[in-house]
Amino acid sequence: MNLPLIGRSSAAAADTKEAQAERPAPAPSIADFSTRYRHFYPKVFAYVYGRVQEKEVSLDIVSEVFERAFAKGSSLRSDGAFEAWLFTIARNAVASHWRKEKPAAKAMHSVAWEWELTQHHRDPEQTLLEREQMAILLYHVHQLSQREQEILSLKFDAELSNQHIARVMGTSEVNVRVTLYRALHKLRDRMKSVPQ
Known part of the structure; x- marks a missing residue:
């Protein structure tokens, strides 16, 4: 006894999968990106500042990192993959910064010990x-x-x-x-x- 097929045939299902794969990736949600930005910004800034040790330069690099992440559609990644991807962008941005800098600037930077300002009554x-x-x-x-x-x-x-x-x-x-x-x-x- 032949039963009628209910739903789509396997060829129609394959066509649907191909159509889904060809669709452009959706733009990242501003709300999702904003949440991730607030969550990851302190870590990315700490990493960049630790490598560059100049506050203004670090702020610029971190801004560039998040601009790139937003432009590339960050909402398509899980948090773990996003974090690794984001730090890869940050690592590349820091390397790019150092390539642009003169070699002498790579020497030991004088580090502003901002944490000392918060210490009271220190000897x-x-x-x-x-x-x-x-x-x-x-x-x-x-x-x-x-x-x-x-x-x-x-x-x-x-x-x-x-x-x-x-x-x-x-x-x-x-x-x-x-x-x-x-x-x-x-x-x-x-x-x-x-x-x-």
Whole structure:
């Protein structure tokens, strides 16, 4: 007994799938993007500022990052994929910034210690010692490879998980963990010689 087919035939269903695939991606919702912007802005800014260490330049780069993300249709990605994609854009923007800068500008920047302004009743001698230790630490961080610096910045400035760092860097999570361990071990060894 032949029963009539209910619904579409398999050829019609295949045509519908092809038509859906050919449709242009919908524009990102302003509300969705705004929510993601508020959520990810502090992390992206912390990462960029950690790499550039100039507030105004960092603000410009972060603006460029979010402009690119909005223009490329960010609403099509899950939050985890969006975060990795966003930090890839940020990483490329920072690299582009440094390519444009003169090599001398890459040297140690004087870091404005904004957090010190919020500290009340601090002992000037203690503040000076902390500044010196921070300058020595930054010197040693700058002695690490560019890759190690990137991974440390993504971990501690942007506060990304190892999984997200792996996505941004295009490597495995194990590789990120090993690189972090080795970089931190190098820094600990180098800082042991610094008087406390």
